[in-house]
C-alpha cells in the first residue's frame with residue numbers, strides 16, 4: 001500500500017475507533033465525558049497553581065436533575081483575589097511578617113491593644129488610631145489589622161514619608177492626583193507614621209509643613225465623609241498634638257477612632273492611655 005493511502009487508512013481506522021467508543025455512551029455518559037474533557041483543559045491564570053480548575057478559575061459540574069453541565073466558580077478565585085489585593089496593597093515582604101501570630105503580648109497594655117486590634121479586625125467600625133511612643137509595636141499591630149482586613153477588602157498600606165515624597169514629586173500632575181484619589185477611596189487605608197517626614201521643631205517634635213498638612217486633610221476629610229471606609233493611623237503624635245497641628249485633622253481622627261484610640265505614653269514603662 002502506498003505510504004499516503006496507508007496513512008489515510010490509519011486515520012479512518014482511528015476515527016472509526018473513536019466513533020465506536022463514543023457511540024454506545026448514554027447521553028449522560030457523553031455529557032460527563034465532555035465535561036471531563038473540558039475540565040482537563042489547562043487555563044491561563046497565574047499566581048497560584050490550582051489542581052481543581054487547572055488555572056481556569058472555573059470548572060464544569062454535571063447537573064443530574066437538568067441533565068446538563070453547569071459552570072462553577074473555583075474556590076481558588078477567592079485566594080487569587082487575596083493574592084492580587086496583597087500585591088496591590090503596598091505591603092513589603094518584611095511587613096507581611098507583621099501578623100497577629102507574630103505580635104508579642106508581654107505586658108498588660110500590649111495584651112489590651114492586641115485584644116482591641118483583634119476585635120477591630122473581626123468587626124471593623126470607624127477608624128483605628130495608635131499614637132505615641134516610638135518603637136512600641138504600633139506598626140506591627142496596625143499591619144496585623146490591615147492583613148486581616150485584606151482577606152476581605154481592597155486595602156492599602158502607605159508609609160507617610162514615602163508617599164508624601166511621591167506626591168510632592170508629581171505635585172499637580174495626573175499621577176499625583178490619581179495617587180491621592182486612590183487613597184481617598186480605597187476601602188481600607190493604613191497610614192504608617194503620619195506626619196513623620198523629616199520636618200521637626202527645635203524640641204524634636206514633628207512639625208509637618210503646610211503642603212503635607214494639606215495633603216493629609218484632603219485624604220482624611222474625604223475618608224471622613226464616607227461612612228464605610230476604614231482608616232488605620234499610627235503616628236508618634238498624640239491626638240492633642242494633632243489638634244495643635246491642624247484642628248480639622250485632629251478632631252476628625254478623634255471622632256472616628258472613638259472606640260479604638262490608643263496613645264502610648266512617652267516613658268520607659270510605655271503605659272498606655274485612651275482619651276475617650
Ligand SMILES: [Zn+2]
Nearest residue numbers: 050053074076
Ligand atoms: Zn481553581
